[in-house]
Amino acid sequence: MDEKIMKDIKLSSSMEDYLEAIAVLKKENGVARVKDIGNLLNVKNPSVNSALNFLADAGLVVHERYGYADLTEDGMAVANNVIERHNILTRFFTEILGLDRQKAEEDACKIEHFLGDETFNRLTIFMQYAESCREGKTPEWLDGFYRFIQMKEKV
């Protein structure tokens, strides 16, 4: 019951970003430092610091003074959820809409916090469907869309 209450904390999009950043940095560098989190999120050290304090109080992060930031199990769960959303969105933007990776990542970052669960689930299933359609090659309907884009953008 108490754990549920923990997990039901509604995090702001900023706080989700910090958790995500820590997870990403740990995957990349094995470790997450204040400075690198700041660079990733384009904020200064003191902002990172107060975020880490908040997240530590919420039981999502462990942060020893002058040391690395790490995720608790709960924090990892939240971070993974955000990353999953991020990835689905990025895939939709690149694999379906045909956007370049950078723009896709940018937009995924911006909206990943705001999609409702149901919408996210449907989008996930949509990507699974698109995957199931592709047997070695781009399915006809998607290829049709790409031709349609060509046409639209040539005009």
Place this chain on the structure above:
Amino acid sequence: MDEKIMKDIKLSSSMEDYLEAIAVLKKENGVARVKDIGNLLNVKNPSVNSALNFLADAGLVVHERYGYADLTEDGMAVANNVIERHNILTRFFTEILGLDRQKAEEDACKIEHFLGDETFNRLTIFMQYAESCREGKTPEWLDGFYRFIQMKEKV
């Protein structure tokens, strides 16, 4: 040149919401009152008031004391842009992902401010493509997706 500067003001998502609300209310009621804007956006009157002051200073809204709020030409342009984004997103969520109208509108509201132009354009073209596929009936690929959802959600 000066007008361009006007239009290049980067509005916060809140301010976009206020402009959108005014446009919606004008379409619905012919007129936009402080109270109705507040109800639509779930904020109190003083919040509406300060937003209107800000938007009036920015040349996007006209608001006589104790009177109705109205959009300037620039304000209308912004509002229409937001509404267009909103509608495309709503259509994607309902017509493609098959979500119910309410959830679709909710999520559209939340993310309409954050989609990049390019992403939005592609999504627009995608909806045009989906439309072009449907000659009286749901196109096979979309129907396939709906069967795929059934399958996934039955399990």
Place this chain on the structure above:
DNA sequence: TTAGTATGTTAGACGAGCATAACAATATTA
């Protein structure tokens, strides 16, 4: 092993966007 640099922390300020409470104007209706 100490001097200098890089990184982390604290204190304090600020703007955006919201709220409540008190007040002012307008609308309604008896």
Place this chain on the structure above:
DNA sequence: TAATATTGTTATGCTCGTCTAACATACTAA
């Protein structure tokens, strides 16, 4: 048209997330 109810406005304060400046610690290399 006076009394009351509704709506709009002002003053003020709060929280969140950011910043800068000053200070503390840790790292690095001479």
